[in-house]
Amino acid sequence: MGDAVCRNLRIHGRVQGVGYRWSLSAEATRLGLSGWVRNRRDGSVEALVSGPLEAVDALVVWAHRGPSMARVDRVSCNEGNAGELGTRSGFVQMATR
Numbered sequence: 001m002g003d004a005v006c007r008n009l010r011i012h013g014r015v016q017g018v019g020y021r022w023s024l025s026a027e028a029t030r031l032g033l034s035g036w037v038r039n040r041r042d043g044s045v046e047a048l049v050s051g052p053l054e055a056v057d058a059l060v061v062w063a064h065r066g067p068s069m070a071r072v073d074r075v076s077c078n079e080g081n082a083g084e085l086g087t088r089s090g091f092v093q094m095a096t097r
Contacts, residue, residue: 006035006050006080011063013073015045021093023067024059028091031055035085038094046097048080 011020021037024047028035033051040046047063049056066072 003053004051004082005053005056006048006082006085007056007060008078008080009045009047009049009060009063010040010076011045011047011066011072012043012075013066014071015066016043018069019067020045020070023070024063025091025093027062028059031059033059033091034089036092036094039096041096048084050080050082050085 016039021039024037024045028037028047028049031051033049033055035047035049035051037045037047049059060075060077063075064072
């Protein structure tokens with residue numbers, strides 16, 4: 001499916017308390033990606049996503065939309081550090097940071 005990449009996403013808007021983390025995790029799992037997602041104390045959601053470029057790009061497109069109850073104002077997408085994932089496979093929801 002292509003070269004593997006790692007991206008760090010920050011999603012801003014009304015993205016907490018609307019099922020955003022759960023929905024992003026489900027979509028990432030459906031796309032076969034590894035990584036994590038968590039709420040941030042500033043009200044944003046952060047995700048570290050790793051996998052084939054095409055699948056990561058598809059998740060970034062999804063992140064701009066989110067679940068139906070969310071309102072996404074802005075998504076920043078930067079190169080991530082795959083080393084932060086360690087040997088983890090799959091996608092998990094982490095505690096707020």
